Amino acid sequence: MSKYLLDKFLFTVDRDHALTERYREDPAELVAWWEAEMANRVLNCIAAEDSTWLSFTDAERAALVAHDHVALFEMGAHPFLTLTLWIAMFERDFDEPLGMQLDYARQLAHVTQPYPDITT
Amino acid sequence: MAQLVAVLATTHHPFYYRTSQLPPEEAPPFAAEWVSKVETYRETLTRARPDVLVMVGSDHFHQLWLDNMPQFLVGNAPVYDGNWENEVREFGMPKLLLKGHPELSSYMLREGIDRGFDLAFSNELRIDHSVTCPIFTVRPDADLPIVPIYTNIFAPPLPRPERFVQLGQTIREIIDAWPSHLRVAVIGTGHLSLELGGPRQFGPTGPDPEFDAQAVDWIARGDIDGVLKNVTLDSLHAPGNATHGFMDFMLMMGVAGYHAADHVDSLSLFHTMEAYFTWYPNPHLIDGLGDGLGDGLDLGARA
Structure with a gap:
């Protein structure tokens, strides 16, 4: 489990418009690129200072590639980060105001408390 | 000594700005009441005639990140840019610029550290909607210098409510x-x-209207002991998974002390309840209050 790395993915992709669009259009390509190039980047540092130990589990990688926000929730990814990125990617596909957000909630309707721990 | 003229504790609803800008024919049915309540609330700050604003909020994973996460941070910069690209994108909020007050920031840091809070600081801070929302609601001219203070209500492990x-x-x-x-x-x-x-x-309301009613009552009455007795890091999961932001209200109760608020208002919206509180810790500094006559402003339910 690498909740931190899932959160780092969501955080860095959400704040970069080009990455957000790449993730929407071709998630497998973006996730593979991100894990190879960005997963070990210490933010605000040059590549020479990259970390050496961060990678996704198979289940995490699959959830990201599948745009599976329910799986991300169940893994303990920070729900605010996931929601914000999903709004950026998919709100445009719904006609009704908040349609995306309500559909997102419905897909999580089976979840009971306590929710998965998001502590990193 | 400086004069503390007003203490305001409020929700920060990022959709207020865009809603307030809509022409009436495009505005949702709740917009007029919302704008009216905010304008009344704004007057509670205006009448206090502040020179500088200390502003407490919480960065929403904008500048503060998990590789280096402070629990409490004081901005110490001469200028603060405001709002982030994903807030422009999602909420339609404009970017803005606020003056800082380095003298008060430095004093806050030195004194805070000496009084038992090992405060982090930032010399270059782009503030987010937790600070800019109240600028839009209660000081839209954005003409006063600020000292931003960020708390971590977002990335556990969090400080406990008592600490706030x-x-x-x-x-x-x-x-x-x-x-x-x-x-x-x-x-x-x-x-x-x-x-x-x-x-x-x-949802059609906040996720836990019963909690909201209780919370408004605690804040309105200045019931610090009651809220501390009932609210823990664990208990805040039940009303909704982002309810730890209530601890910033608890921080503001600490600023206001054991006093009932002078202005109390709330508005149940889809998704969340809005709530607005103002205290005047030194009523003699507020025109029309110190003489007990009032000046016609509706001070709400003084519990």
């Missing part, structure tokens, strides 16, 4: 001791019950 109250009490002590002739207002924003990214998000 204590920090509020310490901020109050520091302002009261600040050797300055300026009039200071403290404005803090948080949440009542709130769910984001979970199954209860964006």
